[in-house]
Amino acid sequence: MATGESASPSNFIRNIIDEHNRNGRFGGKVETRFPPEPNGYLHIGHAKSICLNFGLAADYGGVCHLRFDDTNPAKEEQEYLDSIIEDVRWLGFDWGEHLYYASNYFDQLYEFALKLVKGGKAYVDDLSAEEIRAHRGTLIEPGKDSPYRGRSVEENLDLFQRMKAGEFPDGSRVLRAKIDMAHPNLVMRDPTLYRIRRAVHHRTGDKWCIYPMYDFTHCISDSIEGITHSICTLEFEDNRVLYDWVLDQLDIYHPQQIEFARLNLEFAVMSKRKLLELVKGGYVDGWDDPRMLTIRGMRRRGFTPESVRLFCERIGVGKKESWIDMYWLEKAVRDDLNEKAPRVMGVLDPIKVVITNYPEEMEEKFEAPYFPDNPPAMGYRDVPFCRELYIEREDFMEDPPKKFWRMAPGQEVRLRWAYLVTCQEVVKDDRGEIVELRCTYDPETKGGWAPDDRKVKGTLHWVSARHGLRAPVRLYDRLFSVANPGAFKDRDYKEFLNPESMVLMPDAVVEPSLAGAAPGSRYQFERKGFFCADPLDSTEGAPVFNRIVTLRDSWAKIVEQQKRETARLEREARKTKNKG
Ligand code: ATP
Numbered sequence: 236m237a238t239g240e241s242a243s244p245s246n247f248i249r250n251i252i253d254e255h256n257r258n259g260r261f262g263g264k265v266e267t268r269f270p271p272e273p274n275g276y277l278h279i280g281h282a283k284s285i286c287l288n289f290g291l292a293a294d295y296g297g298v299c300h301l302r303f304d305d306t307n308p309a310k311e312e313q314e315y316l317d318s319i320i321e322d323v324r325w326l327g328f329d330w331g332e333h334l335y336y337a338s339n340y341f342d343q344l345y346e347f348a349l350k351l352v353k354g355g356k357a358y359v360d361d362l363s364a365e366e367i368r369a370h371r372g373t374l375i376e377p378g379k380d381s382p383y384r385g386r387s388v389e390e391n392l393d394l395f396q397r398m399k400a401g402e403f404p405d406g407s408r409v410l411r412a413k414i415d416m417a418h419p420n421l422v423m424r425d426p427t428l429y430r431i432r433r434a435v436h437h438r439t440g441d442k443w444c445i446y447p448m449y450d451f452t453h454c455i456s457d458s459i460e461g462i463t464h465s466i467c468t469l470e471f472e473d474n475r476v477l478y479d480w481v482l483d484q485l486d487i488y489h490p491q492q493i494e495f496a497r498l499n500l501e502f503a504v505m506s507k508r509k510l511l512e513l514v515k516g517g518y519v520d521g522w523d524d525p526r527m528l529t530i531r532g533m534r535r536r537g538f539t540p541e542s543v544r545l546f547c548e549r550i551g552v553g554k555k556e557s558w559i560d561m562y563w564l565e566k567a568v569r570d571d572l573n574e575k576a577p578r579v580m581g582v583l584d585p586i587k588v589v590i591t592n593y594p595e596e597m598e599e600k601f602e603a604p605y606f607p608d609n610p611p612a613m614g615y616r617d618v619p620f621c622r623e624l625y626i627e628r629e630d631f632m633e634d635p636p637k638k639f640w641r642m643a644p645g646q647e648v649r650l651r652w653a654y655l656v657t658c659q660e661v662v663k664d665d666r667g668e669i670v671e672l673r674c675t676y677d678p679e680t681k682g683g684w685a686p687d688d689r690k691v692k693g694t695l696h697w698v699s700a701r702h703g704l705r706a707p708v709r710l711y712d713r714l715f716s717v718a719n720p721g722a723f724k725d726r727d728y729k730e731f732l733n734p735e736s737m738v739l740m741p742d743a744v745v746e747p748s749l750a751g752a753a754p755g756s757r758y759q760f761e762r763k764g765f766f767c768a769d770p771l772d773s774t775e776g777a778p779v780f781n782r783i784v785t786l787r788d789s790w791a792k793i794v795e796q797q798k799r800e801t802a803r804l805e806r807e808a809r810k811t812k813n814k815g
């Protein structure tokens with residue numbers, strides 16, 4: 236279900252598992268794994284894979300392993316490893332005792348490689364990486380055999396053992412599977428299984444100077460762990476034949492690899508390389524920048540794990556590449572927070588209101604429910620009221636158009652939970668900027684109740700100027716301003732960074748109850764959206780708020796506009812290409 240319209244419990248992977256359960260292939264067992272390479276932080280795409288793997292295991296009463304695919308010592312760091320563990324936990328999943336590392340299997344992998352060599356199924360090749368590439372052929376041309384392909388088993392055994400012993404320089408030799416250089420599937424043209432690389436591994440130190448390749452490691456790791464369904468993304472479809480070949484040659488337990496379409500999300504980039512570049516280049520404030528769709532970024536922004544899971548469930552899994560509209564992610568966040576976030580009042584861009592007929596020294600407190608739809612659910616807080624208040628600058632117009640129900644000269648409006656007020660006078664500074672609105676209130680409308688004969692259509696949020704708490708608010712928006720920033724061959728995706736992806740509202744004022752907002756806590760600011768007290772920048776009594784998401788979909792409009800812009804750029808790019 237690529238459109239995400241409903242949460243359908245059935246999908247093609249479940250159908251395969253059900254079939255296996257019927258025919259008894261795995262004895263009714265379901266064991267999956269999530270196999271991240273610890274070379275970056277997890278993002279929303281990984282979340283899809285995590286929800287899928289852990290979700291299937293949970294639904295079928297099985298287990299899901301967390302396995303670090305740590306076979307590339309140069310790019311891997313402990314920092315990434317720790318973050319992955321934390322992020323998968325945050326998403327709400329638990330692997331129990333099933334935490335594994337591909338590097339734990341290095342000895343076994345080496346033994347399996349020896350077995351292939353002894354069986355004449357692998358050989359040591361002295362060609363350089365470049366020569367190997369040149370020999371591989373193309374989709375329409377067969378490859379050429381390496382001159383070293385005919386080495387005897389004894390010679391291969393000797394050379395491979397000496398590769399391991401460190402007798403040869405990096406890159407001078409590789410171990411290759413001996414399959415078929417004319418195979419229609421390029422993956423099967425004698426793929427490399429081991430390479431020489433002197434690098435300190437984060438777990439095995441300098442014990443090894445040869446490291447196994449992904450295609451060799453992955454299937455064997457799955458086999459060792461007794462995985463039943465090895466679920467990966469579509470780009471590994473061609474590699475499935477090799478997955479099966481290795482396990483068949485070694486004659487060991489054989490899981491089923493199943494491929495699904497990866498998540499592509501509009502207005503975002505998900506490649507680790509690009510995310511790293513954004514962080515390293517200072518285009519964002521780190522991996523946890525609230526605009527990044529990394530798990531950390533979403534968490535800091537204020538997304539709940541439930542909303543990320545809901546999103547993943549709704550978009551479902553399929554076999555066809557598709558692009559998901561950001562609308563679905565935001566909708567999941569809204570749907571989840573709508574049930575959980577207490578309603579409070581915060582004025583992002585304040586303008587002062589003075590209630591001229593309200594006594595100077597007087598103060599009142601209004602008891603306002605946190606969840607007006609069902610007050611007992613979340614209780615009440617006191618909202619103080621006095622002669623000086625703030626309302627949102629955009630909620631006033633001196634010369635309003637028809638149907639502007641908010642504040643305008645002579646037009647009565649409701650201040651939420653408080654009173655009906657009417658603007659009598661507009662005070663401006665020398666430059667003609669409005670600095671203050673002078674209003675009168677009707678003491679008979681306490682609580683904001685309008686008598687039957689008075690039509691008051693507008694209800695505004697407000698904060699007492701005397702009691703309100705200044706709290707900077709950051710309005711986050713999409714990081715890119717086109718739907719697919721990576722789609723333009725001649726233009727760098729960074730050219731499409733949205734300059735307004737973060738707008739700071741330095742003068743924002745929130746109701747005093749928010750002085751106690753715990754870092755990380757989430758609220759709905761009435762009429763303004765869902766906000767989260769930033770977990771890092773908030774201190775006791777001094778919260779800093781992040782906008783998690785607006786209340787309504789502001790995307791529909793923008794997306795249409797962006798899609799047109801994207802189409803225009805594509806046409807432009809095609810034109811330049813045709814000219815060139
Ligand atoms: P790379 O291989 O380029 O380093 P990767 O995103 O594939 O990047 P891995 O650590 O290998 O990173 O990913 C772990 C798992 O997450 C893999 O099984 C992969 O299929 C899955 N995954 C990664 N990106 C997505 C995505 N966009 N949608 C769904 N699953 C994904």
Ligand code: MG
Binds near residue numbers: 272
């Ligand atoms: Mg990968």
